[in-house]
Amino acid sequence: MSSEQIIFYILSFWFIASSLAMIFARNAAKAVLFLVLSFFSAASIWILLEAEFLAITLILVYVGAVMVLFLFVIKMLNIDKSTLRAKFAGYLPLGLIVALIIIAEMTLVLGGAQFGLEVIPSPARHGADYSNITVLAMQLYTTYVYPFELAAVLLLIAIIAAITLVHKKESTHKKQNVSEQVNVRAKDRVRLVTITSPSKEKK
Amino acid sequence: MVSLSDYLILSSIIFCIGLAGIFINRTNIITLLMCVELILVAVNTNFIAFSHFLGNEAGQIFVFFILTVAAAEVAIGLAILTLLFRVRGSIDVDVTNSLKG
Numbered sequence: 001m002s003s004e005q006i007i008f009y010i011l012s013f014w015f016i017a018s019s020l021a022m023i024f025a026r027n028a029a030k031a032v033l034f035l036v037l038s039f040f041s042a043a044s045i046w047i048l049l050e051a052e053f054l055a056i057t058l059i060l061v062y063v064g065a066v067m068v069l070f071l072f073v074i075k076m077l078n079i080d081k082s083t084l085r086a087k088f089a090g091y092l093p094l095g096l097i098v099a100l101i102i103i104a105e106m107t108l109v110l111g112g113a114q115f116g117l118e119v120i121p122s123p124a125r126h127g128a129d130y131s132n133i134t135v136l137a138m139q140l141y142t143t144y145v146y147p148f149e150l151a152a153v154l155l156l157i158a159i160i161a162a163i164t165l166v167h168k169k170e171s172t173h174k175k176q177n178v179s180e181q182v183n184v185r186a187k188d189r190v191r192l193v194t195i196t197s198p199s200k201e202k203k
Numbered sequence: 204m205v206s207l208s209d210y211l212i213l214s215s216i217i218f219c220i221g222l223a224g225i226f227i228n229r230t231n232i233i234t235l236l237m238c239v240e241l242i243l244v245a246v247n248t249n250f251i252a253f254s255h256f257l258g259n260e261a262g263q264i265f266v267f268f269i270l271t272v273a274a275a276e277v278a279i280g281l282a283i284l285t286l287l288f289r290v291r292g293s294i295d296v297d298v299t300n301s302l303k304g
Contacts (some may be wrong), residue, residue, distance in 0.1 A: 002204060004204065004205055005205055005291070008209065015213070015217060016213075016216055016217065016220065017243070019217055019220040019221070019224075019241055020220060022224070022241070023220060023223060023224030023227055023228065023234070023235065023238065023241075023268055024227070025223075028231065028233055028234060028275050031234055031237060032237065035237050035240065035241065038241065038244070039244060040244075040303055042217075042244045042247075042248060045210075045213070045248060046206060046247075046248070046251050048205075049210070049252055049254075049255040049267070050255055051251045051254070051255070051263050052262055053263075053277065054251065054266050054267065056271070057267070057270060058240070058270070058295075059242075060276075061274060062240075062270075063272065065274070066273075066274060066277050069277065069278070069281060070233065070236075070237065070277075070281070072215075073281045073284060073285060074233060076285070077285070077288045077294065091226050091227055092227055093224075094226055095222070095223040095224075095226025095227045096224075098222065098226065099219035099220065099222055099226075100219075101218070102215070102218075102219045102222065103215060103216055103219045106211075106215035106218075106219075107212055107214065107215070110208050110211040110215060110220075111208055111212075112206065112208050113230050114208065115206065115207040115208035115211055116206050116208050117204060117206040118205075119208075120206070120207045120256050120257075122204045122206065122256070123204070123255065123256060123258055132263075135260050136264065136267070139260050139261070139264050140264060144264050147268060151209060151267075151268055151271040152247045154271065154272065154275055155271060155274070155275055157275070158274075158275035158276075158278050158279055159278070160280075161279050162278045162279055162282040163282075163284070165279070165282040165283060165285075165286050166282045166286055169215055171204050183257035
């Protein structure tokens, strides 16, 4: 067994174990932490597949931003102590049966006879002068430049949608009513009162 | 050497764990979102494995876009979740049945 296989099986073990711990965790915050470990193992497997840029992106964007957002929402909503597993026993057998059947079917289809080393040999490793980022950037800024721009627009839409959804409407900000300001008259704002001086009344 | 089928079987196992998680954690929306993330990572592993073994970088470009869309999906999903908690006072799926006929 080569060292690459040993590394692959260790990473796969942690990937699968932390994923299982995630779906069986009773505490939502613990589930997020297990998912962080699972993403980290996935990024390591991606580095094994020479996709260094995407692995670093997965760690920086997912573990650094998205999972922290999950933790933030869980702590803000204060749901980590509530009863989240009311119907646990009812759906556990069905979920396990469906998952095991799908794993069995996919193992039959994706087994060594179809995608083994005899059919698709493992490609040669790149040398030290190979840069995954350069290769991806060449593709991304030439062939896929329009999808790249669309992805940027999609992120902008997501930002606007998220802010609009959670923004409280009237209570948090002041705004001006232009029609009232235009229609205002002098008698609404200025009240003229006649004040008689008490000293003159005495005379 | 690790063959392509090892990577594919690993990602199918992760996919099914995420699917079983959706069945099991049916009442908790925030864990459902996390299971969807797990499924997306399994699919991305598939793409990267094929990209490596076939020598084509287009698969990694596709993973890049999947990550972008998944980040947007998480942001909007958590915004809806916050709104739901603000309106209903709970994020239990069984509470959110106002569209039920």
